[in-house]
Amino acid sequence: MSEFAASAAPTGAWRAAIVQDFARSELFDRTFQEGMELVEECAGYLDGPGRQDSKLLSRNAALAYAAESMRLTTRLMQVASWLLVQRAVREGDMAAAAACDERYRIGVEAVSAEGGDLTELPGGLLELLDRSERLYERVRHLDKRMYVQADADPEAPHPVLSQFDRLNAACGARL
Secondary structure, eight states, X not given: OOHHHXXXXXXXXXXXXXXXXXXXXXXXXXXXXXXXXHHHHHHHHHHTHHHHXXXXXXXXXXXXXXHHHHHHHHHHHHHHHHHHXXXXXXXXXXXXXXXXXXXXXXXXXXXXXXXXXXXXXXXXXXXXXXXXXXXXXXXXXXXXXXXXXXXXXXXXXOHHHHHHHHHHHHHTSOO
């Protein structure tokens, strides 16, 4: 185990370093931009064309539309909140260790469609539902990798740090 991993694992500093590294990454930049653009796009749709589309639906389809639009906004607000925490870390407004707090985790409960009949729903809403669910799953995966898996076995070496150890052993020098 590297000196960093050995000294940081007990304190959780290594996890804060992972959070900080992610917040500075190109992956974060792309995910943040995609998330915020999708939030804006959904708001525009639900306030404009979606509102008009929903008026043309049958009673059952209108109920499904209302339920799915609530899931859509809930899902996107969870993603946006998570991304804003990561941005706060990036900009130094929040300590990376503070971002590790459980209250900032992405919801583990499903905010997916409940399997009802969505065939009558407008295509615009269906597309936004699909895109938001894919984004939500990616962010949930990132959250799990950065926070949840780290909590599962705090003594386990971090995969990146173990790769550094292997490189050090192979090269015979400290990287």
